[in-house]
Amino acid sequence: MHLRFTTAGESHGKAFVTIVEGLPAGLPVAAEAVDRDLARRMQGYGRGARMKIERDRIDWLSGVRAGETLGSPVAMLIANRDWANWEDVMAHEAAEPGELRRRRVSRPRPGHADLAGVLKYDRIDARDILERASARETAARVAAGALAKRLLDEFGVEIGSHVVSLGGVLAARPAQLPAPLNDAADRSEVRVLDSSVEPEIVRRIDEAKKAGDTLGGEVEVVARGVVVGLGSHVSWDRKLDGRLAGLLMSIPAVKGVEIGMGFAAARRPGSEVHDPINRAEPASLPPVAGDRRGGFRRSSNNAGGLEGGITTGEPVVVRVAMKPISTLMAPLPTVDLSSGAPANAQSERSDVTAVPALGVIAEAMVALALADAMLEKFGGDSLGEMRRNYQGYVGSLGGRWTEARGATGPC
Numbered sequence: 389m390h391l392r393f394t395t396a397g398e399s400h401g402k403a404f405v406t407i408v409e410g411l412p413a414g415l416p417v418a419a420e421a422v423d424r425d426l427a428r429r430m431q432g433y434g435r436g437a438r439m440k441i442e443r444d445r446i447d448w449l450s451g452v453r454a455g456e457t458l459g460s461p462v463a464m465l466i467a468n469r470d471w472a473n474w475e476d477v478m479a480h481e482a483a484e485p486g487e488l489r490r491r492r493v494s495r496p497r498p499g500h501a502d503l504a505g506v507l508k509y510d511r512i513d514a515r516d517i518l519e520r521a522s523a524r525e526t527a528a529r530v531a532a533g534a535l536a537k538r539l540l541d542e543f544g545v546e547i548g549s550h551v552v553s554l555g556g557v558l559a560a561r562p563a564q565l566p567a568p569l570n571d572a573a574d575r576s577e578v579r580v581l582d583s584s585v586e587p588e589i590v591r592r593i594d595e596a597k598k599a600g601d602t603l604g605g606e607v608e609v610v611a612r613g614v615v616v617g618l619g620s621h622v623s624w625d626r627k628l629d630g631r632l633a634g635l636l637m638s639i640p641a642v643k644g645v646e647i648g649m650g651f652a653a654a655r656r657p658g659s660e661v662h663d664p665i666n667r668a669e670p671a672s673l674p675p676v677a678g679d680r681r682g683g684f685r686r687s688s689n690n691a692g693g694l695e696g697g698i699t700t701g702e703p704v705v706v707r708v709a710m711k712p713i714s715t716l717m718a719p720l721p722t723v724d725l726s727s728g729a730p731a732n733a734q735s736e737r738s739d740v741t742a743v744p745a746l747g748v749i750a751e752a753m754v755a756l757a758l759a760d761a762m763l764e765k766f767g768g769d770s771l772g773e774m775r776r777n778y779q780g781y782v783g784s785l786g787g788r789w790t791e792a793r794g795a796t797g798p799c
């Protein structure tokens with residue numbers, strides 16, 4: 389990995405910390421841009437009371453000076469305002485056991501990490517597991533992703549997302565996606581581009597809330613302006629589709645990832661799946677110098693911008709499916725870990741749905757995968773060096789093609 393990130397923190401602990409390592413020196417960054425994505429992650433109809441308590445924003449801890457990265461690890465802190473209400477339960481030092489016993493979670497929720505976690509880590513209180521398994525950790529990922537987006541923006545890459553289904557209601561995808569995508573999606577409180585389905589989605593969320601239930605859904609992430617040639621076909625762990633899918637599958641509650649046409653491609657013949665290759669300009673002319681697609685175009689993009697684990701220069705398109713949140717106010721059957729007796733699962737304050745937030749989190753994961761692949765290909769200790777490497781490669785794409793044609797005659 390050329391761009392590494394890690395997070396630390398518990399949902400009701402003092403704070404989250406994100407460390408991003410591998411960014412080149414000289415990248416202009418501002419907390420405001422990171423905070424904007426953190427605020428977007430907190431939005432969406434169907435979120436719970438916690439989002440009214442928090443005001444997620446970052447404090448720089450290291451790696452940035454005078455508005456630019458230094459090339460050293462960038463550390464950011466996101467405080468949990470709710471910590472003030474949990475200091476006794478989440479205290480770091482050993483304390484009076486009474487309070488801890490009173491708030492112990494002994495009825496694991498089906499679908500959450502509670503049961504598998506206590507068995508694996510040999511804990512008696514499922515809180516020791518659920519605090520870290522909580523999707524609140526995704527705030528720290530979004531902060532890391534915002535820095536990756538900042539780097540990609542220097543190379544003309546724009547990443548956006550929209551909700552394609554929520555609670556079983558499908559939103560139509562316009563033939564031409566709006567640009568910038570997020571300006572349009574963020575206008576909807578459920579982040580759909582098809583406003584006709586919005587009232588029905590809101591109705592289903594209200595209904596699920598009344599019933600003590602939760603809802604899942606799917607989002608699509610689109611990255612435009614990605615250069616041809618990121619990732620590689622040569623080895624499994626260098627394939628960019630695999631790297632993207634791994635990052636996206638690691639988002640809490642995500643159960644499926646599709647690239648381009650995805651699963652639907654498996655049910656169609658090749659002639660209806662693969663994207664025909666065209667020249668961008670009249671075939672008699674050499675490709676435009678500096679074209680990040682090397683002078684080629686596709687009449688469709690069913691591959692989702694990836695062939696053989698390598699970017700094609702067409703938009704990278706991924707879809708992510710999220711199961712319904714596992715904390716139900718009308719809880720499912722479980723076993724009480726202290727008595728062994730049948731019980732109803734723990735119900736804690738939570739969201740009815742977090743699908744609108746999933747789009748923002750998935751954008752961050754895609755940004756981290758693409759920024760990592762950019763650094764792998766163009767390296768550079770400084771942004772200037774990376775830019776020179778990028779321009780050298782893009783500039784040579786068309787020229788190489790012309791030389792090859794010159795050597796062998798017109799094809």
Ligand code: EPS
Pocket residue numbers: 399436438439470521522523524525526527713714715736737738739742
């Ligand atoms: C979340 C914070 C959590 C939940 C949700 C996501 O806050 P709390 O547990 O205090 O209500 O709203 O967490 C989960 C979905 C989960 O499974 O733990 C957040 O900041 O995104």
